[in-house]
Amino acid sequence: MKRLAVLTSGGDSPGMNPAIRSVTRSALSFGVEVVGVYNGYQGLIDEEFTPLDSLIVSGKNRYSGTFLQTSRCPEFTTEEGQKKGIANLRKHGIEGLIVIGGDGSLTGARAIHRHGYPVVGMPGTIDNDIYGTEMGIGVDTALNTIITLVDMIKATAASHRRCFVVEVMGRSSGYLALMTSISTGSQVAVIPEYRVNMDRIVENLHHRTRNKHNNSVIIVAEGVCSGGEFMERLRGAGKIEQEVRLTVLGHVQRGGIPTHFDRLLGARMGEMAVQALVHGETGVMVGQVAGKMQLRNLEEILGRKKELPADAIRVARNLGIEFGDPVEM
Numbered sequence: 382m383k384r385l386a387v388l389t390s391g392g393d394s395p396g397m398n399p400a401i402r403s404v405t406r407s408a409l410s411f412g413v414e415v416v417g418v419y420n421g422y423q424g425l426i427d428e429e430f431t432p433l434d435s436l437i438v439s440g441k442n443r444y445s446g447t448f449l450q451t452s453r454c455p456e457f458t459t460e461e462g463q464k465k466g467i468a469n470l471r472k473h474g475i476e477g478l479i480v481i482g483g484d485g486s487l488t489g490a491r492a493i494h495r496h497g498y499p500v501v502g503m504p505g506t507i508d509n510d511i512y513g514t515e516m517g518i519g520v521d522t523a524l525n526t527i528i529t530l531v532d533m534i535k536a537t538a539a540s541h542r543r544c545f546v547v548e549v550m551g552r553s554s555g556y557l558a559l560m561t562s563i564s565t566g567s568q569v570a571v572i573p574e575y576r577v578n579m580d581r582i583v584e585n586l587h588h589r590t591r592n593k594h595n596n597s598v599i600i601v602a603e604g605v606c607s608g609g610e611f612m613e614r615l616r617g618a619g620k621i622e623q624e625v626r627l628t629v630l631g632h633v634q635r636g637g638i639p640t641h642f643d644r645l646l647g648a649r650m651g652e653m654a655v656q657a658l659v660h661g662e663t664g665v666m667v668g669q670v671a672g673k674m675q676l677r678n679l680e681e682i683l684g685r686k687k688e689l690p691a692d693a694i695r696v697a698r699n700l701g702i703e704f705g706d707p708v709e710m
Contacts (some may be wrong), residue, residue: 382413382416382477382499382659382660383413383476384413384414384415384416384473384476384477385413385414385415385416385475385476385477385478385479385655385658386415386416386417386418386427386430386470386474386475386477386478387401387404387416387417387418387422387433387449387478387479387480387481388416388417388421388422388449388451388478388479388480388481389401389421389424389447389449389450389451389481389482389505390421390451390452390453390454390480390481390482390484390485390486390489390638391421391453391486391505391506392451392482392506392635392687393445393446393447393451393519393525393634393635394505394506394507394517394518394519394520394522394523394635395445395446395507395522395635395637395638395639395640395643396447396504396505396518396519396521396522396639396643396644396646396647397447397449397481397505397518397519397568397647398441398444398445398446398447398448398647399441399442399521399593399639399643399644399647399648400447400481400503400505400515400647400648400651401417401433401438401441401448401481401563401612401649402438402441402442402446402647402648402649402651402653402656403648403649403650403651403652404479404651404652404654405417405433405434405435405437405438406435407651407652407656408501408655408656408659409434409435409604412436413458413653413655413659414432415428415433415476415547415703416430416432416433416473417430417431417433417434417449417550418430418433418449418450419431419449419587420449420450420452420454420466421450421452421453421482421486421647422452422454422462422466422486422489422677423452423456423457424464424467424564425452425457425465425467425469426431426454426456426457426466427464427474428469428473429626430473430475435622435677437452437642438673441541441600442639442644442647443638443644443680444638444639445522445635445636445637445638446500446635446636446638447481449561449574449698451482451583453485454564456542457489457492457649458471458489460548460628462482463489463492463493463496464496465603466493466506467493467496467498470498471498471521472509472549474557475501475698476499477498477500477501477658477663478490478493478498478499478500478501479501479502479503479518479654479655479658480493480500480501480502480503480586480647481499481502481503481505481652482502482503482504482505482516483504483507483508483510483511483517483531484489484503484506484510484511485639486502486505487504487511487666487679487682487683488683489666490502490593490666490679491664491679491680491683494663494664494679495664498663499661499663500660500663500664500710501657501658501662501663501665501666501667501676502654502666502667503518503650503651503654503666504517504518504650504666504667504680505517505518505519505670506519506520506620506658507519507520507522507523507634507635508520508550508552508553508554508556509554509557509687510552510553510554510556510687511558511666511668511687512682512683512685512686512687513665513667513668513670513677513681513682514667514668514669514670514677515665515668515670515671515672515702516526516669518605518633518640518643518646518647518650519555519639519643520557520643521640521643521646522637522638522639522640522642522643522649523550523557523634523635523637524557524560524561524658525640526567526633526637527549527557527561527565527634527638528561530628530630530633531547531561531565531598531600532545532565532627534598535565535566535596535598537566538596538597538626539596539684540558540594541624542595542596542623542624543624543625543626544586544595544596544597544599544607544621544623544624544625544626545596545597545598545599545625545626546599546601546611546615546625546626546627546628547567547599547600547601547608547614547627547628547629547697548601548602548603548607548608548609548611548628548630549561549600549601549603549630549632549634550602550628550630550634550635551573551602551604552573552604553573553604554573554602554605554689555570555571555572555573555574555575555605555689555704556571556601556689557602557695558570558571558572558601558602559572559622559632559689559694559704560693560694562599562600562697562702562704563650563693563697563700563702565598565599565600566598567587567591567599567612568585568586568597568598568599568701568702568703569582569598569599569600569702569704570599570600570602570604570641570697570702570703571599571600571601571602571605571606571611571704572704572705573602573604573708574688574689574707574708575704575705575707575708576585576702576705576706576707576708577605577614577705578705578706579614579618580613580619581616581703582599582618582703583615583618583619583621583707585597585620585701585703586621586622586623586652590622590623596623598622598640598660598671599615601663602608607629608628608629609627609629610625612625612627623646638645644673648688649668653674653676653699654667657676662676664678664680665678665679666676666679666682668682671709674681706708
């Protein structure tokens, strides 16, 4: 292989830049040229290609987001769009592609593989909902960002004896909400995997008030409902003795400076992705399993539901966090 390309797709996640840097420098160490694709899969269709070298990626590991930029590209969900993107890669002498992104991005990578073009995926999503890897690039940074913000919210909640509903990201996974509930000492986690029991939540809040706790925090994953909708349901479920306020964290969760963990994870995954392509692997994703980098077949991991860690569920229950009853699948 003489030339490969790398793109980031879907939602940005902190750690994508360290991953791009690792892909570039690792490929150069194999004597392989690297081309960056701007604007995700749309860039494949529009031929937004740029050469990458050690100088261009120098220092990028400390920046949030993705300097290659990203987008969602409905055209690439069609066979015509996929074939056009692959044709453009071949037109520029590019012999393989590395895709960094979430479920939709990896689904695009699988489509490329099915068309017979060499491709390797890397999980870049803060939701940590990709089956086949313990952690995705950006998860750790997002968790640390949420923790910092919730700690700040708890300070004002305690000062005013309030209950705060905090909406966090998590379209189909409650990972962020559950983990930050544990680490911030929050009282309730509203997550897609468990059915809300409003009576128990209200009783939990009343119990805290009776026991002289001066604040409460409820973490709501956006995949269940908006924080505003949950707050109205809470108010309608019974008299809440504390004033209830809402904070929606929004896209600030994506913007943290990559932590050591995410910089290292991006570096390890990027290096493994290059090795995989150079040695003829295709249709696979680099995943972290038992702390080690492994290649996982895209056909086997896509479409599978990633469960929340059983030990985290147990810890949350034993710490007294209310998160409802399991949703039957």
